[in-house]
Amino acid sequence: MFVHEYVHYVQTLTGTIGRHIMLELARLAVFAGILRKHGWPPAPGYDQVHLREVLEGATRAEFQNSDPRAQYGEFSRELSFALADDPTAAPQGTVAGAFVRARLSVGPHAVDDFVHVAAARGGNIVLVPVTDRIVFENMARQVERNYLLFNNNLDAGVVDAQRGQPHGDITYVCLHDALKVRLPDTEDCAKWTITLCQTALLCRNPGTAFEHMLERLTGLRSSNLTSFIQALDRDDWFAGEFNQPPVQDALNELVGKWGTAILPRENWELREFTKLVANASNALLGNYSLMAGNLISWKDVGHWIARFGCPPIIFSDATRGEVQGIATNAPWTWYLRRLDDLLQ
Numbered sequence: 001m002f003v004h005e006y007v008h009y010v011q012t013l014t015g016t017i018g019r020h021i022m023l024e025l026a027r028l029a030v031f032a033g034i035l036r037k038h039g040w041p042p043a044p045g046y047d048q049v050h051l052r053e054v055l056e057g058a059t060r061a062e063f064q065n066s067d068p069r070a071q072y073g074e075f076s077r078e079l080s081f082a083l084a085d086d087p088t089a090a091p092q093g094t095v096a097g098a099f100v101r102a103r104l105s106v107g108p109h110a111v112d113d114f115v116h117v118a119a120a121r122g123g124n125i126v127l128v129p130v131t132d133r134i135v136f137e138n139m140a141r142q143v144e145r146n147y148l149l150f151n152n153n154l155d156a157g158v159v160d161a162q163r164g165q166p167h168g169d170i171t172y173v174c175l176h177d178a179l180k181v182r183l184p185d186t187e188d189c190a191k192w193t194i195t196l197c198q199t200a201l202l203c204r205n206p207g208t209a210f211e212h213m214l215e216r217l218t219g220l221r222s223s224n225l226t227s228f229i230q231a232l233d234r235d236d237w238f239a240g241e242f243n244q245p246p247v248q249d250a251l252n253e254l255v256g257k258w259g260t261a262i263l264p265r266e267n268w269e270l271r272e273f274t275k276l277v278a279n280a281s282n283a284l285l286g287n288y289s290l291m292a293g294n295l296i297s298w299k300d301v302g303h304w305i306a307r308f309g310c311p312p313i314i315f316s317d318a319t320r321g322e323v324q325g326i327a328t329n330a331p332w333t334w335y336l337r338r339l340d341d342l343l344q
């Protein structure tokens with residue numbers, strides 16, 4: 001569904017991991033281009049690189065054992081943790097909705113003390129790692145549900161039916177359900193889920209951020225979302241976690257240090273790309289509940305598209321270049337795809 005996937009696009013653009021991925025790939029593309037054209041480190045006063053031409057003419061073999069390839073590998077490992085979503089068996093006596101620290105293994109790599117949430121699957125309780133993917137899906141599901149409720153005669157059955165499946169749909173609802181057991185019935189749990197997921201995604205480690213927020217929630221006498229969020233703004237815990245590294249610094253380094261190494265025309269395209277990230281981040285940093293309205297109309301979606309842009313929508317038979325009268329556009333995509341061809 002378009003709204004669900006569109007939420008993922010915005011999350012990628014603005015969440016700490018998503019924007020780190022995009023900015024790191026853009027940096028690596030320039031790094032790879034300089035390396036191929038001039039060697040590394042390049043001599044002082046070297047000519048600006050025509051990046052598209054250089055990457056087009058490059059081959060995978062040329063990057064064997066290179067720094068860009070090693071950094072790309074490190075980056076892919078980080079990404080595999082961000083995308084992990086396999087549940088594991090919970091220790092005896094764990095109750096659904098509890099937050100538990102446990103080991104997370106992904107392929108040959110493992111992290112101890114990773115934040116997990118307990119969820120019911122069939123008759124069992126399992127632990128789901130609170131990775132970026134899990135936070136992405138919990139948020140997107142509730143936005144999608146709100147959109148369906150408003151636009152489909154209050155019927156969200158198409159997604160709710162998933163809960164009856166053997167997988168219990170836990171990837172999509174585990175955080176929502178953990179909030180549900182902590183909030184009074186009168187609270188709009190979807191709104192809380194969307195807002196807290198959004199806040200967590202703006203942190204360096206969404207899992208620990210979510211864990212911290214739920215700890216705070218447990219001790220509260222009244223649960224009002226607005227005052228809860230205001231209190232988070234004054235909470236020292238977030239100091240080293242929230243918006244780290246600051247989006248502004250990451251963008252400045254990319255444009256200032258790396259953008260000047262490529263032709264002005266390409267640097268301009270890179271700036272367009274960084275503008276998109278900056279505009280989107282500013283919109284969400286100013287309002288974590290931006291996507292949490294409970295009556296989401298197509299017009300609201302249009303407002304998001306106007307703010308965050310929209311990449312071209314690829315159908316099996318055609319690519320759509322326009323949504324709601326706004327041209328779709330994904331700056332810098334060619335370079336990112338080409339980089340993946342060369343370094344993976």
Ligand SMILES: [Zn+2]
Binds near residue numbers: 004008136
């Ligand atoms: Zn999804």
